[in-house]
Amino acid sequence: MEIVLTFAIGVLTASGVWLLLRPRTFQVIMGLSLLSYAVNLFIFCTGRLAVDAPPVIAGDGIVDPLQYADPVPQSLVLTAIVIGFATTALFLVVILAARGMTGTDHVDGQERDR
Amino acid sequence: MNAWLRHLPVLPIVVPLITGALLLLFAESRRWPRLLITLIATVTQLAAAVTMIWLTTDSVPDVWSRGIGVYAIGGWQAPFGIVLVVDRLSALMIAVNVTLALAVTVYSIGRWDRMGVHYHSLLQFLLMGLNGAFLTGDLFNLFVFFEILLAASYALLLHGGGPQRTKMALHFIAVNLTAAFAFLIGVAMIYSVVGTLNMAEIAWKWRELPLEDRSIAQAGAAILGIAFLVKAAAFPLNFWLPGAYHAAGAPVAAIFTITTKVGVYAILRAGSLLEDASAPFGGAWLFYIALATMVIGIVGMLASRQLPRLVAFVVILSSGTILAAVGSGEPSMVAPALFYMLGSVFATAAFFMLTGMAERMRTAATDPGDRAATPPPTYTAFSVGEPPDPFAPDDEVGVALPAAMAFLGLAFVCCALLVTGMPPLAGFIAKFALVAAAIDALPSQGGWSREWLLIFVLIAGGLAGLIALMRVGMRLFWSTTGRQTPRLSITEAAPVAFLILMCLAITVAAGPTMTYLDSAAAGLADPQLYIHTVLNLTRGATP
Numbered sequence: 160m161e162i163v164l165t166f167a168i169g170v171l172t173a174s175g176v177w178l179l180l181r182p183r184t185f186q187v188i189m190g191l192s193l194l195s196y197a198v199n200l201f202i203f204c205t206g207r208l209a210v211d212a213p214p215v216i217a218g219d220g221i222v223d224p225l226q227y228a229d230p231v232p233q234s235l236v237l238t239a240i241v242i243g244f245a246t247t248a249l250f251l252v253v254i255l256a257a258r259g260m261t262g263t264d265h266v267d268g269q270e271r272d273r
Numbered sequence: 274m275n276a277w278l279r280h281l282p283v284l285p286i287v288v289p290l291i292t293g294a295l296l297l298l299f300a301e302s303r304r305w306p307r308l309l310i311t312l313i314a315t316v317t318q319l320a321a322a323v324t325m326i327w328l329t330t331d332s333v334p335d336v337w338s339r340g341i342g343v344y345a346i347g348g349w350q351a352p353f354g355i356v357l358v359v360d361r362l363s364a365l366m367i368a369v370n371v372t373l374a375l376a377v378t379v380y381s382i383g384r385w386d387r388m389g390v391h392y393h394s395l396l397q398f399l400l401m402g403l404n405g406a407f408l409t410g411d412l413f414n415l416f417v418f419f420e421i422l423l424a425a426s427y428a429l430l431l432h433g434g435g436p437q438r439t440k441m442a443l444h445f446i447a448v449n450l451t452a453a454f455a456f457l458i459g460v461a462m463i464y465s466v467v468g469t470l471n472m473a474e475i476a477w478k479w480r481e482l483p484l485e486d487r488s489i490a491q492a493g494a495a496i497l498g499i500a501f502l503v504k505a506a507a508f509p510l511n512f513w514l515p516g517a518y519h520a521a522g523a524p525v526a527a528i529f530t531i532t533t534k535v536g537v538y539a540i541l542r543a544g545s546l547l548e549d550a551s552a553p554f555g556g557a558w559l560f561y562i563a564l565a566t567m568v569i570g571i572v573g574m575l576a577s578r579q580l581p582r583l584v585a586f587v588v589i590l591s592s593g594t595i596l597a598a599v600g601s602g603e604p605s606m607v608a609p610a611l612f613y614m615l616g617s618v619f620a621t622a623a624f625f626m627l628t629g630m631a632e633r634m635r636t637a638a639t640d641p642g643d644r645a646a647t648p649p650p651t652y653t654a655f656s657v658g659e660p661p662d663p664f665a666p667d668d669e670v671g672v673a674l675p676a677a678m679a680f681l682g683l684a685f686v687c688c689a690l691l692v693t694g695m696p697p698l699a700g701f702i703a704k705f706a707l708v709a710a711a712i713d714a715l716p717s718q719g720g721w722s723r724e725w726l727l728i729f730v731l732i733a734g735g736l737a738g739l740i741a742l743m744r745v746g747m748r749l750f751w752s753t754t755g756r757q758t759p760r761l762s763i764t765e766a767a768p769v770a771f772l773i774l775m776c777l778a779i780t781v782a783a784g785p786t787m788t789y790l791d792s793a794a795a796g797l798a799d800p801q802l803y804i805h806t807v808l809n810l811t812r813g814a815t816p
Contacts, residue, residue: 179451184443191450198454198461205465231464235413239457242420246453249427250446257443260436266447268440 160208164200171197182271184254184264188247195243199236206232278328282344282357284321285367285404288314293397301390308382311393315375318400322368329361330789340796341806343410351410351807352471358410358807361793362611366407366538369615370531372775373622374400376768377524380626383765385524388433395432399425399528406535410807412460412470415539419456419504423449426532429525430517441520448503448513456500462493473807476546476800494547498540498554505536506592508565515573518585523629526581527622530588534618537595541607544599545797546804559600560723566593567730574741580631580749583741584624587692590734591617597727598707603714607794609706612787616699616776620691623772626765627684631749633759634681677761680770682750687773689746693738694731699780704731706787 171193178190206229214230216222254264261268292314299307327333329340337343342359345351378396386392402422409415427449430442460470466486467475482490503510514533518526544554570590577583591613598610687698694704708731711724779786796803804810 179447187447191447194451194454198457201458202461205461231470232461235461235464238413238417242417242453246420246424246427246446246450249424250443250450253427253431253439253442253446256431257436257439260439266443268436 160210164204164208168197168200168204171200182265182267184257184266187266188250188254191250192247195239195247199239199243202232202239203236204232206230275333278324278333279342280344281321281325281328282342282359282408283346285318285371285408286357286401288318288321289397289401289404293394293401296394296397297391304386307393308386311378311397312375314397315371315378315400318371318404319368319375322364322371325359325364326361326368326789329359329364330792339802339806340792341803343807343809350809352469352474355414356410356471356807357408358473358803359408360796360803361789362538362541362797363407365611365615365789365793366534367404369534369618370400370403370407373528373531373618373772376622376626376772377528379764379771380527380629380768381524383762385433385522385629388522389431391428392432395425395428396528398422399429399532401425403531403535407538410472412463412472412475414470415472416453416456416460419535420453422532422535423453426529429528430521432525433522435520438520441517444513445517448510452500452503452510455496455503459493459495459497459500462496463490466490466493471807472542472546473804476548477804477808477810479547494543494554497543501536501539501543502562503536504533505540505596506533506566506589507536507562507596508569508593511566511569511589511592514589515577515582515585518588518625519579519581523581523625523632526585526628527625530618530621530625533588533592534595534614537592537599537614540596541599541797545800548800557600557602557723560597560602560727561600563593563596563600564726564730566590567597567734569593571730571734571737575737577741577745580745581625581628583745584621584628584692587617587624587738588621590738591621591692594707594731594734597730598710601711601714601724601727603710604794604798605713606707606710607797608787608790609703609710611790611793612699612706612779612783613703615779615786615790616691616703619772619776620688620700623684623769623776624688624692626769626772627681627688630759630761630765630769631681631685634749634757677766678750678758680761680766681759684769684773685746685750687776689739689742691773691776693742694735695739697780699776699783702780702783704735707731 175190175192175194175197178186178193181187181190209228212226212228214228214233216227257268258264263270265271292310296307296310325342328337328342331340337359340361343351344357344359346355346357348354350356374396378393381392381396399422402418402420402425405418406415406422409418427442427446430445431438463475464470466482466489467478469475469478479490499510506514518529521529540554547554567590570586570593573586573589574583577586594617595610595614598606598613691698691700694700708728711728714724716722
């Protein structure tokens with residue numbers, strides 16, 4: 160499972176960075192979205208991968224922490240998703256405004272001279 | 274009384290949050306109630322900040338122990354809950370921030386707050402993010418406050434609309450989103466091995482990390498540092514800055530001068546807590562990066578033809594100067610660097626405001642960012658009526674100022690003296706203190722040392738700034754073609770005068786200011802007190 164997750168994060172990051180460096184605004188926002196997925200997965204796996212382990216400790220008495228997943232990265236991911244969602248939405252609006260004002264979807268607002 | 278004072282640290286976050294939300298309930302046309310609420314809220318924050326500075330000097334010993342205030346949000350003690358920590362540095366930063374915000378708010382009354390919607394709300398949210406970033410003692414919470422201040426700054430940068438601003442906002446958002454991802458990766462890596470997000474506890478456990486975890490934590494700290502350096506506009510991560518600050522409206526650019534200092538603050542704080550951390554918090558290369566930043570600032574100043582762009586490069590130069598002083602690794606240089614920061618934040622902010630007024634001296638506006646072809650899109654989107662024409666000649670509030678040209682010229686000279694570090698104003702004292710500290714740090718047996726490099730670049734920066742500003746100033750004030758005397762209202766001129774007077778005040782009170790900054794720097798040099806106070810440990814405890 161570790162190998163699969165590692166490859167997923169790596170491929171997402173690589174594609175995200177490549178798209179981020181492209182000149183079209185749509186490519187940039189796709190790149191940022193892929194990067195945010197990669198980062199979210201990365202945060203999630205810092206709590207160690209565990210199957211069938213609940214993050215919330217139930218009951219009283221002595222509990223074995225090894226039976227439970229780390230809840231902190233899960234809450235961090237939740238926050239990061241919400242913030243990333245909001246900023247991506249804002250970025251989308253700015254991209255649309257830039258497209259409307261400049262008449263091109265180039266990130267510099269004008270095509271490069273060939 | 275003391276029980277209430279304990280809740281003081283949360284005020285600079287809660288007050289702007291509530292104010293920003295409250296302002297949304299008022300229609301855009303009801304200007305005066307909105308302005309009144311904004312001003313009351315800003316003054317309240319200023320009072321809170323000044324009280325916090327007063328408390329950190331141990332004048333009231335039973336409120337905070339030894340100048341560090343810890344506020345556990347919701348009563349959850351560190352490291353389980355999120356804590357706010359006030360020490361001398363953060364109290365000072367909040368005071369600077371709110372003072373600047375007060376000036377910017379008053380400046381915006383003239384015209385800027387009508388060029389788009391929700392201006393004052395956004396300003397308050399920006400304040401909330403900035404104050405929170407200065408206060409928080411939790412790494413992830415720092416990220417959240419960074420995002421709050423960034424989200425507000427995106428909208429503020431777009432304030433007023435126009436193709437130029439939209440284009441620059443596009444770049445600004447893309448760069449800052451990428452930096453936010455770097456921040457998250459860094460935080461996640463540090464959490465994965467240290468197992469905590471509380472900055473004091475990270476620092477406490479940092480030394481005891483096993484070797485195999487250590488490299489991961491170091492790498493995480495380095496990635497975190499990249500995010501901070503983007504914010505602090507360090508070379509080569511600063512190419513977003515001149516365009517964005519140039520395109521932004523004058524008051525927005527003025528408040529943005531403090532947002533670069535958040536990055537500097539974060540580097541100072543993290544560098545203080547993580548004692549033997551990797552670059553950029555330790556090691557030599559922050560120094561050289563900072564020197565490169567200064568050189569970029571110098572070259573950019575000389576190459577700029579427009580005043581706002583020139584001032585943007587001054588911001589880069591001042592960021593570089595502070596980072597170089599911090600990166601030199603000499604604890605004696607931190608206090609002069611903080612003094613320099615005080616002066617340069619006020620001076621560059623005043624300069625940006627001055628720029629907004631000087632723009633109107635030209636009879637034909639040539640700046641595409643200033644003369645929007647279309648009305649600000651927010652007006653149509655929120656359907657709050659027709660936007661006022663911001664360039665209408667009689668679109669002024671309050672009394673027009675007599676002797677406008679004399680005021681502009683005098684303010685220009687003061688700002689130029691301040692940012693280039695010429696006597697007799699605060700800039701000179703700061704540069705003098707920096708050079709003196711650098712000379713003290715020279716090796717006693719003589720020979721080449723990298724402090725020489727710093728002294729050389731510092732003085733070259735002053736000279737280059739003087740040349741560039743003289744050139745622009747001559748064209749601005751002495752050329753007679755295509756110029757008109759602008760109508761200045763009191764509300765625009767007073768904030769500029771206020772900020773310059775603040776610089777004058779720290780020049781006159783340089784002794785007490787320096788004493789305070791010395792103790793702030795001493796707190797950074799010895800983080801044990803911070804760590805022990807936050808974690809509520811007895812001295813000498815080991816992880």
